[in-house]
Amino acid sequence: MTTQNTGSRALIVVDVQNDFCPGGALGTERGDEVATKIADLISTQSDRSGEYSHIVATQDWHIDPGAHFAENPDFVDTWPVHCVADSEGAALRSPIANVPFDEYFRKGEYEAAYSGFEGASISGKALLAEWLRTRGIENLDVVGIATDHCVRATVLDGLKEGFGVRVLADKCSPVDDARGAAALDEMRDAGAEIA
Numbered sequence: 001m002t003t004q005n006t007g008s009r010a011l012i013v014v015d016v017q018n019d020f021c022p023g024g025a026l027g028t029e030r031g032d033e034v035a036t037k038i039a040d041l042i043s044t045q046s047d048r049s050g051e052y053s054h055i056v057a058t059q060d061w062h063i064d065p066g067a068h069f070a071e072n073p074d075f076v077d078t079w080p081v082h083c084v085a086d087s088e089g090a091a092l093r094s095p096i097a098n099v100p101f102d103e104y105f106r107k108g109e110y111e112a113a114y115s116g117f118e119g120a121s122i123s124g125k126a127l128l129a130e131w132l133r134t135r136g137i138e139n140l141d142v143v144g145i146a147t148d149h150c151v152r153a154t155v156l157d158g159l160k161e162g163f164g165v166r167v168l169a170d171k172c173s174p175v176d177d178a179r180g181a182a183a184l185d186e187m188r189d190a191g192a193e194i195a
């Protein structure tokens with residue numbers, strides 16, 4: 001990566017959870033590949049002298065999300081049961097599971113919540129945008145699952161919240177390849193840098 005260390009860039013790892021990886025309730029084909037790539041990226045940052053001042057994870061975390069769960073899901077707006085709070089499916093995927101994140105943001109307890117910006121911190125229930133601003137963060141790198149859903153929503157919300165947003169596309173896994181490619185175009189059109 002070529003970006004300078006400004007001390008104001010955070011890495012947002014979106015929903016790298018067991019249910020979104022191969023074998024999970026909503027497994028995406030490249031889930032394990034991106035989990036490994038993201039863990040490798042973070043391992044180069046572990047002394048915090050790297051590019052990121054903060055590294056956080058988001059998690060889909062459902063208790064009773066209404067019509068987000070469906071018996072006959074369309075895999076666009078409705079889904080099989082996934083990421084039930086405190087279940088193995090909702091846990092972060094290895095090797096991401098071993099990363100000491102600065103904070104975890106959980107979303108979707110009682111409704112569909114695609115964007116990490118709907119997530120609240122587990123330690124203090126701060127919303128993601130507020131948490132980042134409090135720490136002087138102005139720029140975000142976004143990675144994770146799924147490119148065409150929660151990564152997309154997180155990136156678009158990040159731009160709306162005024163952050164500079166870069167998407168590390170090789171570290172994002174789509175539900176559907178064509179929708180994933182379209183989502184990257186949409187994020188670029190909205191002002192994100194696709195790297």
Ligand SMILES: [Zn+2]
Pocket residue numbers: 060062068082083108112113
């Ligand atoms: Zn969900």
